[in-house]
Amino acid sequence: MSYDPPMSNDDFRRAGHDMIDWIADYWESVEDRPVLSEVKPGDIRSSLPARPPESAEPWSDIIDDVDELIMPGITHWQSPNFFGYFPANASPPSVLGELLSAGLGVQGMLWSTSPACTELETHMLDWMLDLCGLPERFRSTGPGGGTIQDSSSSSTLVAILSARERVAGQWRMGELVAYASEHAHSAMLKGCKIAGLTHQQIRLIPSDADHAMDAVALREAMVDDIADDRRPFFVLATSGTTSSTAFDPVDEIADVCKDFGAWLHVDGAFAGAAAVAPELRFVNAGLERADSYTFNPHKWLLTNFDCSMFYIADKGPMISALSVMPDYLRNAATDKGSVIDYRDWQVPLGRRFRALKLWFVIRTHGAEGLTDFVRSHVEMAKGFDAAIAAHPSYEVVAPTRLSLVTFRHLGGDADNERIRDAINNSGRAYLTHTKLNDQVVLRAAIGAVRTEQRHIDALVALLDELS
Amino acid sequence: MSYDPPMSNDDFRRAGHDMIDWIADYWESVEDRPVLSEVKPGDIRSSLPARPPESAEPWSDIIDDVDELIMPGITHWQSPNFFGYFPANASPPSVLGELLSAGLGVQGMLWSTSPACTELETHMLDWMLDLCGLPERFRSTGPGGGTIQDSSSSSTLVAILSARERVAGQWRMGELVAYASEHAHSAMLKGCKIAGLTHQQIRLIPSDADHAMDAVALREAMVDDIADDRRPFFVLATSGTTSSTAFDPVDEIADVCKDFGAWLHVDGAFAGAAAVAPELRFVNAGLERADSYTFNPHKWLLTNFDCSMFYIADKGPMISALSVMPDYLRNAATDKGSVIDYRDWQVPLGRRFRALKLWFVIRTHGAEGLTDFVRSHVEMAKGFDAAIAAHPSYEVVAPTRLSLVTFRHLGGDADNERIRDAINNSGRAYLTHTKLNDQVVLRAAIGAVRTEQRHIDALVALLDELS
Numbered sequence: 050m051s052y053d054p055p056m057s058n059d060d061f062r063r064a065g066h067d068m069i070d071w072i073a074d075y076w077e078s079v080e081d082r083p084v085l086s087e088v089k090p091g092d093i094r095s096s097l098p099a100r101p102p103e104s105a106e107p108w109s110d111i112i113d114d115v116d117e118l119i120m121p122g123i124t125h126w127q128s129p130n131f132f133g134y135f136p137a138n139a140s141p142p143s144v145l146g147e148l149l150s151a152g153l154g155v156q157g158m159l160w161s162t163s164p165a166c167t168e169l170e171t172h173m174l175d176w177m178l179d180l181c182g183l184p185e186r187f188r189s190t191g192p193g194g195g196t197i198q199d200s201s202s203s204s205t206l207v208a209i210l211s212a213r214e215r216v217a218g219q220w221r222m223g224e225l226v227a228y229a230s231e232h233a234h235s236a237m238l239k240g241c242k243i244a245g246l247t248h249q250q251i252r253l254i255p256s257d258a259d260h261a262m263d264a265v266a267l268r269e270a271m272v273d274d275i276a277d278d279r280r281p282f283f284v285l286a287t288s289g290t291t292s293s294t295a296f297d298p299v300d301e302i303a304d305v306c307k308d309f310g311a312w313l314h315v316d317g318a319f320a321g322a323a324a325v326a327p328e329l330r331f332v333n334a335g336l337e338r339a340d341s342y343t344f345n346p347h348k349w350l351l352t353n354f355d356c357s358m359f360y361i362a363d364k365g366p367m368i369s370a371l372s373v374m375p376d377y378l379r380n381a382a383t384d385k386g387s388v389i390d391y392r393d394w395q396v397p398l399g400r401r402f403r404a405l406k407l408w409f410v411i412r413t414h415g416a417e418g419l420t421d422f423v424r425s426h427v428e429m430a431k432g433f434d435a436a437i438a439a440h441p442s443y444e445v446v447a448p449t450r451l452s453l454v455t456f457r458h459l460g461g462d463a464d465n466e467r468i469r470d471a472i473n474n475s476g477r478a479y480l481t482h483t484k485l486n487d488q489v490v491l492r493a494a495i496g497a498v499r500t501e502q503r504h505i506d507a508l509v510a511l512l513d514e515l516s
Numbered sequence: 517m518s519y520d521p522p523m524s525n526d527d528f529r530r531a532g533h534d535m536i537d538w539i540a541d542y543w544e545s546v547e548d549r550p551v552l553s554e555v556k557p558g559d560i561r562s563s564l565p566a567r568p569p570e571s572a573e574p575w576s577d578i579i580d581d582v583d584e585l586i587m588p589g590i591t592h593w594q595s596p597n598f599f600g601y602f603p604a605n606a607s608p609p610s611v612l613g614e615l616l617s618a619g620l621g622v623q624g625m626l627w628s629t630s631p632a633c634t635e636l637e638t639h640m641l642d643w644m645l646d647l648c649g650l651p652e653r654f655r656s657t658g659p660g661g662g663t664i665q666d667s668s669s670s671s672t673l674v675a676i677l678s679a680r681e682r683v684a685g686q687w688r689m690g691e692l693v694a695y696a697s698e699h700a701h702s703a704m705l706k707g708c709k710i711a712g713l714t715h716q717q718i719r720l721i722p723s724d725a726d727h728a729m730d731a732v733a734l735r736e737a738m739v740d741d742i743a744d745d746r747r748p749f750f751v752l753a754t755s756g757t758t759s760s761t762a763f764d765p766v767d768e769i770a771d772v773c774k775d776f777g778a779w780l781h782v783d784g785a786f787a788g789a790a791a792v793a794p795e796l797r798f799v800n801a802g803l804e805r806a807d808s809y810t811f812n813p814h815k816w817l818l819t820n821f822d823c824s825m826f827y828i829a830d831k832g833p834m835i836s837a838l839s840v841m842p843d844y845l846r847n848a849a850t851d852k853g854s855v856i857d858y859r860d861w862q863v864p865l866g867r868r869f870r871a872l873k874l875w876f877v878i879r880t881h882g883a884e885g886l887t888d889f890v891r892s893h894v895e896m897a898k899g900f901d902a903a904i905a906a907h908p909s910y911e912v913v914a915p916t917r918l919s920l921v922t923f924r925h926l927g928g929d930a931d932n933e934r935i936r937d938a939i940n941n942s943g944r945a946y947l948t949h950t951k952l953n954d955q956v957v958l959r960a961a962i963g964a965v966r967t968e969q970r971h972i973d974a975l976v977a978l979l980d981e982l983s
Contacts (some may be wrong), residue, residue: 069532165589245712394791
């Protein structure tokens with residue numbers, strides 16, 4: 050019985066060159082495609098054969114099907130007219146990093162399973178510290194350090210598990226209470242649920258007029274909980290909320306955490322990238338007092354998903370929470386304790402060589418290029434904010450601190466939903482909504498790799514048409 | 517402030533073609549490289565600049581550094597002489613799937629964020645059901661279905677969380693007990709810890725002479741626990757253990773689970789892929805009674821990491837455990853309940869378009885090609901097993917059921933460690949060890965994409981030299 054590879058190395062060269070060109074063509078044309086996919090549920094599946102093929106199919110048929118069957122079902126996150134959620138900007142060098150990682154096909158679960166995979170990652174986390182002006186407590190040369198997670202959901206979970214571990218043996222699981230603002234990302238609730246907390250063990254703290262956590266209310270909640278024999282063990286502060294990039298007062302929250310012995314995790318998933326620009330380092334306020342921190346180059350820093358930076362000031366509780374060492378993973382380097390084994394910093398065992406894409410992005414751009422990138426979006430957002438503020442039918446509803454603008458039509462919720470749907474169904478732009486003060490609010494998240502001023506101008510014109 | 521991309525589309529075409537050729541060249545030469553990286557801890561980091569670059573660097577410098585600084589730190593998982601752990605076989609079409617996924621850069625967290633990403637994934641899970649002869653209860657058209665996780669660690673965690681959710685409100689967290697064989701993967705312990713169970717809530721059941729779980733001992737453990745007011749809620753059965761591809765008696769274990777109301781999760785991470793060959797479907801025994809099941813095409817089915825199939829018979833408890841719906845993720849399709857939103861099937865929110873690579877692998881190979889691939893490794897393993905059995909200095913220590921051969925030198929643990937290190941340090945092959953019956957045992961996991969009979973012959977010759 051022999052295996053005859055259906056794609057030889059030479060076939061791979063040809064198909065690979067074509068695929069590279071396909072992607073470059075796609076990026077060149079993506080601006081003209083309807084941003085939001087127009088298919089209905091089931092359309093894609095019903096176009097595919099019900100059963101898998103018995104025999105090998107020619108590559109050309111497969112690629113034709115990508116164009117004909119798959120592309121109609123794509124919502125174009127890489128379109129310069131994509132303003133939904135937060136951006137997921139995949140720059141050309143990051144895509145080449147992903148390609149190289151796939152071609153090498155190494156596992157980074159242990160240092161020994163490919164030392165470069167671990168060491169380049171550690172190095173990139175330290176470089177990012179320098180690029181963003183992050184606190185030295187997160188540098189790998191101290192008791193803490195950093196790693197790449199797949200998402201800030203996973204980063205938040207690891208922070209919760211580390212905090213839980215730090216108090217294990219001291220407090221009972223059922224006594225623990227976790228806190229975040231009512232505007233914290235849903236990953237907070239999900240992470241707490243996964244870690245075994247019930248809804249009764251999670252407090253969503255009210256926010257102020259700017260949608261930032263009220264630190265006084267946080268303290269009061271903890272006092273109440275302690276009076277109730279409960280144990281505050283974890284606080285998530287958000288630097289740049291999903292709904293409106295509000296900034297929780299991390300420094301004041303750190304005071305509360307210190308007084309009550311709670312772990313402070315700061316979620317800067319989107320906004321953290323802004324810190325590459327020195328004048329935007331307000332996003333780092335208070336971080337030097339955080340136990341852990343996360344932000345995502347896969348959102349706003351030119352690196353394709355997944356690439357979430359997770360920093361921790363003391364890795365001890367995390368390793369204790371996540372390390373299990375069976376015989377089949379034992380090796381000399383680990384036994385000596387002289388290396389980092391990143392499997393102990395995450396939920397999965399296996400891991401890809403994700404540091405390559407970050408290395409490519411940082412080196413092709415330099416600090417200057419990264420800074421220009423972020424600044425260009427902030428500038429476009431300020432201009433968009435001004436255009437909305439000047440429009441008779443719209444208003445800006447929360448301060449535009451970075452590159453997300455939250456705004457609404459003055460007509461009410463139904464008008465805003467109508468406008469959102471009209472924009473998205475037009476194919477000319479895509480944006481999503483949220484709720485602030487119980488009102489439907491539109492979000493324009495500016496940050497795609499190919500977004501230029503003319504795309505913002507077109508969005509303003511479209512909003513004007515629909516006003 | 518404008519952003520000037522350092523890599524234009526035309527630059528990307530050139531660099532991309534070069535990268536494709538680099539990878540093809542690498543695959544052509546990987547056989548001649550020392551399999552295990554020879555660097556010492558810190559070697560890679562010390563070769564890198566301490567600080568990130570201020571300005572953009574030319575692409576040619578970066579690629580030169582890949583060759584000079586990174587490659588010495590690579591342990592070559594794609595080498596035909598890699599026999600460690602389990603294989604992580606990255607075939608050419610799967611690498612192109614990863615590339616396309618990165619180039620499209622879409623998010624599959626919700627159906628609406630790119631319908632094709634969700635629907636192709638659902639379709640591939642159903643195709644895999646057909647290819648492997650898996651039970652109909654896992655088909656997407658029923659109350660259950662499947663998804664792609666990053667690893668079986670995550671699959672196991674999702675199974676544990678689903679099982680925990682099913683009994684929530686009925687039993688208290690601290691009463692729950694989970695069970696697996698002493699040879700279950702470390703992901704079992706890790707998943708239980710993450711879910712908030714203590715060591716006192718996990719039972720590792722003894723195994724029989726073939727290292728398979730003793731179902732009678734499982735039943736006894738549950739009886740004891742119930743007498744102790746504890747609640748058996750979860751059992752992990754392994755189809756193909758990491759140490760020796762032992763098969764737990766899933767059918768007998770299912771009887772016990774049924775009697776005590778426990779969730780049955782089957783971990784076929786490595787061995788499950790064998791089911792593409794009808795004569796190897798013993799690996800599926802008892803699966804029709806499992807609540808959930810996982811196996812990894814990223815191990816032995818030509819698909820680059822990450823691609824772990826996770827099937828569940830009733831998705832209700834999982835969705836209930838993992839769904840959190842904030843306003844900013846609400847959309848019409850989800851609200852109508854007419855679609856799958858895979859964010860509710862996993863820990864992270866974001867997700868890549870991983871189904872593309874599986875689609876490419878299945879279509880380029882067809883059922884026939886996949887079957888040939890798996891059969892070729894099983895045949896090579898049988899031959900290797902026979903060579904070891906016939907050698908005066910070695911013995912096979914567990915039945916070679918698929919493509920993993922566990923064996924040892926008759927001289928004792930020190931000899932086996934010496935031989936393992938000598939092989940690995942020779943650069944000519946790479947294998948890892950485990951412990952069975954308290955003895956150090958060598959593992960030859962056959963399954964790399966480019967492994968041919970001559971590589972097995974060379975391994976036998978090397979073992980003979982070292983005997």
